[in-house]
Amino acid sequence: MQETILFPVPQGFRTFVTNLGIRDTTDDFSCVVSEVKCTAAGVFTQSRFVGPSVTISRRHIENGQAQAIATISKNANVANGAVGLADAEEVIALISAETGIAIDNILLASTGLIGHRYPMENIRKGLSNIKQQFLPADFSAIARAIMTTDTVSKLFVRQVGKATLVGVAKGVGMIEPNMATLLTYFFTDAAIPSDRLRPMFRTVIDKTFNCLSIDTDTSTSDTAIILANSLAGEVNEEEFTHALEDIARNLVYMIARDGEGSTKVIEVTVDQAATYAQAKRVAKAIVNSPLVKTAIHGADPNWGRVAMAIGKCSDDTDIDQQRVVIRFGNLQVYPSEPKPDILDRLKAIMADEKVGVHVSLNTGKASATVWGCALSEGYVKLNSQYST
Amino acid sequence: MQETILFPVPQGFRTFVTNLGIRDTTDDFSCVVSEVKCTAAGVFTQSRFVGPSVTISRRHIENGQAQAIATISKNANVANGAVGLADAEEVIALISAETGIAIDNILLASTGLIGHRYPMENIRKGLSNIKQQFLPADFSAIARAIMTTDTVSKLFVRQVGKATLVGVAKGVGMIEPNMATLLTYFFTDAAIPSDRLRPMFRTVIDKTFNCLSIDTDTSTSDTAIILANSLAGEVNEEEFTHALEDIARNLVYMIARDGEGSTKVIEVTVDQAATYAQAKRVAKAIVNSPLVKTAIHGADPNWGRVAMAIGKCSDDTDIDQQRVVIRFGNLQVYPSEPKPDILDRLKAIMADEKVGVHVSLNTGKASATVWGCALSEGYVKLNSQYST
Numbered sequence: 001m002q003e004t005i006l007f008p009v010p011q012g013f014r015t016f017v018t019n020l021g022i023r024d025t026t027d028d029f030s031c032v033v034s035e036v037k038c039t040a041a042g043v044f045t046q047s048r049f050v051g052p053s054v055t056i057s058r059r060h061i062e063n064g065q066a067q068a069i070a071t072i073s074k075n076a077n078v079a080n081g082a083v084g085l086a087d088a089e090e091v092i093a094l095i096s097a098e099t100g101i102a103i104d105n106i107l108l109a110s111t112g113l114i115g116h117r118y119p120m121e122n123i124r125k126g127l128s129n130i131k132q133q134f135l136p137a138d139f140s141a142i143a144r145a146i147m148t149t150d151t152v153s154k155l156f157v158r159q160v161g162k163a164t165l166v167g168v169a170k171g172v173g174m175i176e177p178n179m180a181t182l183l184t185y186f187f188t189d190a191a192i193p194s195d196r197l198r199p200m201f202r203t204v205i206d207k208t209f210n211c212l213s214i215d216t217d218t219s220t221s222d223t224a225i226i227l228a229n230s231l232a233g234e235v236n237e238e239e240f241t242h243a244l245e246d247i248a249r250n251l252v253y254m255i256a257r258d259g260e261g262s263t264k265v266i267e268v269t270v271d272q273a274a275t276y277a278q279a280k281r282v283a284k285a286i287v288n289s290p291l292v293k294t295a296i297h298g299a300d301p302n303w304g305r306v307a308m309a310i311g312k313c314s315d316d317t318d319i320d321q322q323r324v325v326i327r328f329g330n331l332q333v334y335p336s337e338p339k340p341d342i343l344d345r346l347k348a349i350m351a352d353e354k355v356g357v358h359v360s361l362n363t364g365k366a367s368a369t370v371w372g373c374a375l376s377e378g379y380v381k382l383n384s385q386y387s388t
Numbered sequence: 389m390q391e392t393i394l395f396p397v398p399q400g401f402r403t404f405v406t407n408l409g410i411r412d413t414t415d416d417f418s419c420v421v422s423e424v425k426c427t428a429a430g431v432f433t434q435s436r437f438v439g440p441s442v443t444i445s446r447r448h449i450e451n452g453q454a455q456a457i458a459t460i461s462k463n464a465n466v467a468n469g470a471v472g473l474a475d476a477e478e479v480i481a482l483i484s485a486e487t488g489i490a491i492d493n494i495l496l497a498s499t500g501l502i503g504h505r506y507p508m509e510n511i512r513k514g515l516s517n518i519k520q521q522f523l524p525a526d527f528s529a530i531a532r533a534i535m536t537t538d539t540v541s542k543l544f545v546r547q548v549g550k551a552t553l554v555g556v557a558k559g560v561g562m563i564e565p566n567m568a569t570l571l572t573y574f575f576t577d578a579a580i581p582s583d584r585l586r587p588m589f590r591t592v593i594d595k596t597f598n599c600l601s602i603d604t605d606t607s608t609s610d611t612a613i614i615l616a617n618s619l620a621g622e623v624n625e626e627e628f629t630h631a632l633e634d635i636a637r638n639l640v641y642m643i644a645r646d647g648e649g650s651t652k653v654i655e656v657t658v659d660q661a662a663t664y665a666q667a668k669r670v671a672k673a674i675v676n677s678p679l680v681k682t683a684i685h686g687a688d689p690n691w692g693r694v695a696m697a698i699g700k701c702s703d704d705t706d707i708d709q710q711r712v713v714i715r716f717g718n719l720q721v722y723p724s725e726p727k728p729d730i731l732d733r734l735k736a737i738m739a740d741e742k743v744g745v746h747v748s749l750n751t752g753k754a755s756a757t758v759w760g761c762a763l764s765e766g767y768v769k770l771n772s773q774y775s776t
Contacts, residue, residue: 045702047696048700048701049696050709113692114696115721116692215679216677217679218702220699289604290603290605290678294767295772297768297772298771298772298773302774303503304502304775305502307466308605308608309605311435311437311608312605312606314435314436320436333503376772377768380682380764380768381765383682383686384683385686387690
């Protein structure tokens with residue numbers, strides 16, 4: 001259990017959290033509503049196997065407005081066909097009936113097992129007469145209720161002028177967001193017009209959540225949403241963007257730290273690249289290599305695996321191994337004159353809780369940083385018995 | 389130790405195997421020479437971090453001729469710069485001096501740790517006065533001497549008319565061949581002209597070794613070579629291609645079975661695809677998904693992860709989840725009416741030593757089959773302490 005820490009919250013939000021008996025007895029339903037309609041932006045998974053939560057939320061947020069986000073955890077409601085769609089629509093209708101919020105202003109996210117139906121009887125029972133149970137916003141409870149295999153909840157807050165911005169996230173496996181992310185929500189009382197909120201949000205998500213990979217497996221349910229209810233008035237947008245990116249980066253770091261079986265965070269920076277896309281592609285090849293991930297797990301100073309991972313980017317024919325530089329922390333390992341203690345020094349660097357890999361390609365001036373985590377026996381153990 | 393089995397060998401080859409003290413006391417140097425020059429074809433890694441063995445062999449085989457293949461195992465001689473190139477050239481010069489074979493007819497392959505120099509003193513000593521030590525071909529010894537972390541040697545033989553074809557391979561980690569493969573050699577006494585041997589060899593490698601992935605990590609040293617010395621005369625080429633593909637497929641299966649930490653072979657077939665490339669892309673997404681690999685390791689009937697892996701192919705916008713069919717063995721799991729025993733039946737299928745996944749995309753008529761293996765704690769254990 002984490003300590004409760006008091007922190008400022010944005011005005012005008014209320015929350016409700018409960019157990020609907022989706023899979024066990026922990027909180028598995030949560031809902032955040034705003035007293036007034038919000039400017040809203042969302043980024044969703046590009047999976048070809050999305051569930052109805054994503055389909056519906058994508059449609060409801062299209063006009064740049066929303067007033068509530070509900071989340072069901074422990075069941076993704078994915079690959080359930082027409083029945084799954086009808087179930088999701090019923091959940092939204094139940095919430096609308098209780099809260100009085102129009103159906104098309106309610107967003108739904110769902111995360112957990114794929115291919116299993118919701119226990120609809122439990123849900124109908126659990127969502128009746130909940131109107132009075134929405135309390136002044138408790139975002140800590142929201143951060144906990146959206147968890148599945150997460151071991152810690154993930155929440156950060158920043159103040160921007162008179163406004164407050166809070167961000168929460170969940171997700172530790174099936175994570176290589178692709179133009180979207182796991183589940184992450186941002187709530188603010190700042191006033192930001194929709195036409196500026198959308199590009200700002202997409203840019204921040206691209207630089208943070210889309211640079212994260214736990215295990216290369218893109219979820220069917222990735223959803224990132226921001227709700228801005230404007231109750232605190234206008235803010236300096238540059239300052240707001242900075243706060244948003246700061247929170248997003250902190251959430252990403254926490255997710256990598258809490259990645260399934262994660263023993264260490266890996267931060268890979270590739271610079272002097274021809275393009276941002278090349279820098280990110282090479283950085284992802286390194287952070288996703290199971291051989292790099294296991295070597296870092298064991299603090300095994302096998303830096304040659306980073307060379308291998310760079311080499312995998314075989315379409316990048318401008319990469320010339322004679323011009324590449326590889327460092328761990330500040331230690332240059334390639335090219336390198338043989339030094340007797342280099343492997344010992346590398347081993348010490350790799351024993352840290354956070355291991356930084358820094359590659360200069362010498363193909364141009366672009367750079368990118370991505371995050372991931374070590375691969376341990378714990379990942380295999382957890383995921384070989386997940387559904388049973 | 390495997391039993392020695394007598395099998396026919398192609399005429400005119402001689403072999404030599406020894407320990408040069410590269411890393412331990414097991415055989416780490418092997419050489420196959422032909423009495424006469426051979427027609428030769430090779431396919432090599434596309435890595436941007438190839439070692440000098442690949443660079444030199446690619447150049448030597450370009451004219452479609454070769455007479456010897458030497459292999460050093462336990463050290464890849466990769467990422468060693470100009471010194472590594474000079475070392476590789478010296479090894480070839482030593483072999484040429486002993487065997488009398490011209491330098492540009494000698495091919496070299498090297499496999500093992502990256503970023504470590506050869507122990508050249510040991511090599512110079514070990515390769516002096518070896519001329520008399522070449523014996524009538526012992527391909528079993530070759531198959532054993534090229535091993536690194538392999539637990540069994542891999543060798544298959546077929547007869548085609550009066551000719552014999554033998555194939556060997558090594559490799560159990562850092563394996564997702566990209567237009568090439570790990571180390572695999574084929575020797576035959578059939579007579580096949582170079583202009584027909586090359587396309588035949590490339591086609592077979594593409595359908596077999598290039599459809600294999602142990603861990604998505606493309607090696608810097610992948611090399612596939614065939615030497616045909618023509619001593620048995622011409623053969624029916626269709627029959628020969630069939631034998632070549634048959635051996636290659638068997639070697640691939642053995643490699644997947646012996647994959648690092650492998651507990652099961654996974655065979656994924658994707659059919660009714662728009663193109664071969666799409667079928668292979670989706671099949672690779674499934675066979676490389678760590679969540680699919682761990683579920684199969686634990687026989688956890690979490691078939692939804694196959695849906696997730698198909699969904700990851702987000703550029704394949706013609707894939708419609710409503711038209712996709714997913715089967716394990718003969719059991720259709722999606723779409724599927726709820727059946728009480730379906731998960732038990734799936735669990736039983738997933739407990740087999742070989743698990744077949746069969747996906748129909750309904751986007752066209754193309755198909756592809758790929759091979760991989762389960763991901764177990766053993767892979768993590770082995771690879772977190774490999775270099776030390």
